[in-house]
Amino acid sequence: MSDITNTGFLTAISQQSGGVSIELDAVTKVYPGQSGAAVENFSMRIEPGELVVFVGPSGCGKTTTMKMINRIIEPSSGSIRIDGKDVLSLDPNALRRHIGYVIQQIGLFPHRTIAENVGTVPKMLGWSKDKVAERVDELLRTVQLDPDLFAKRYPKQLSGGQQQRAGVARALAANPPVMLMDEPFGATDPITREKLQAEFLRLQAELGKTIIFVTHDFEEAIRLGDRIAVMSERSKIEQFDTPARILAAPANEYVASFIGQGAAIKRLTLIPVTDARLKPAVDGLPSIPSDLSMRDALDLLVLTGSEAINVVDRAGVPMGSLDHASISNLLGGPSKLGARE
């Protein structure tokens, strides 16, 4: 009886591909034979469609916390609910088929082609061959791997960045409402990482999954997170807030030290240039496209040594100009702290 209900629940959440809520309530993990808890009394509510980043030093328990959600690690106590349903009451294997999972080492099956890798979960869910093939095609395009070129290749024949895209495609295959990502871009070089992050943000804007993203890179957290949980030992949440508010008002010394130097400049990366109060455009100034951030604007001001720069729209038509004072005003104005949306 309960099995039927559970299957029904999983089917129901899998239809809500746009994301569901996740609640962790007093979750604790104690490994046998260890005196201290790896995760202690962890509580958090994640809204549907939200991208929450867990950031903290290695060994602080952030990965353990995440892995308890799909029960790769079983919690010692506490409860975890997805869309209101306790995950501990579900069959772990059935649960995992409805949660996308991406790890740093990717873990593609070396003996299977990219198409077979991506089609793994849909095949387990009993989709028809045609439907799986169609979905694989669609997903490979979504992560910008040309199916004609890559579908029949094996993981070894792909670069690190391409493998990571295939890994993301595989996690997305059955359109899970929840994605767990453990330092997915950690092993790639900085240029590839930035590219993957940008693509990932674009993808998330489209899909609106509920995502928990683990990283030790605070810059990455700022770039990707709707909200960031800064964690210390035993997965203690030091601050859980939007990137802008964490940068503007770190809760304590620990968070401040984690942000490190240059909080003001990091905040600028979150603010689009169009948020500045633009002055009238002036002919002959260096120009910056309107979809870039204030950080880019500052770069251009410093590099060119110009007093001011023009902001131009997609067609290259000047929309107005900004100068150093406009940047300072933005950082000084507390009303702009939540400017990310």
Next chain:
Amino acid sequence: MDTGFSFDNLALFLNDRWSEIFDLTVQHISVVALSLMIALIVGVAIGVVVWNKPIPRATALAAAGIAITIPSLALLALLSPLLGLGWGPTIVALVFYSLLPIIRNTVVGLREVPADVLESARGMGMSRTKVMLTTQLPIAWPVIITGVRVAAQLTIGIAAIAAYVAGPGLGQYIFTGLSSVGSRNAINYALTGTVLIIILALVVDGAFILITRYTTSRGLRV
């Protein structure tokens, strides 16, 4: 009586007995193939059970390691009172000697499967059995089949000795030759048996290269 060796004599010998020689060769291949199949199933099963449990793993490998040091003639002599003569003791002995390379390579192969591959398989909701069947064993397969190849070389040789308990195969010619030293065809018998066993070993080894190639995923080869 002429007991010396001559090629004319050998040609005559082969011409007279070619159909018997053919039968013995087929028997030799059959007994080795059957033993390897049994050893593959038993050995992989043992490997799958012990590969991630340190004490059972060490025990299985040590036991198989000791087993292989028992002289084959002694083992056959011990088996024949229990199992009689012919195919029975031969197959048991061949399986016995095949187990070490197969168990060892199964354990090594399974341990070499990257941990991240296993974690992502589990993370996608595969049961442990499914992970073993669809991921671990296929990835470990090239190493396992290499163990079978080593076992094949071993058992082709040991099968010759099994003629001592009236086992099937070319060993019968070697034993006939040895027991009739001095007779006209003694050398012909021994030579035919020995050379054919060597040829058989080379052909089987070549066959294993092809089998390995065609049963291993291209993704593991490139």
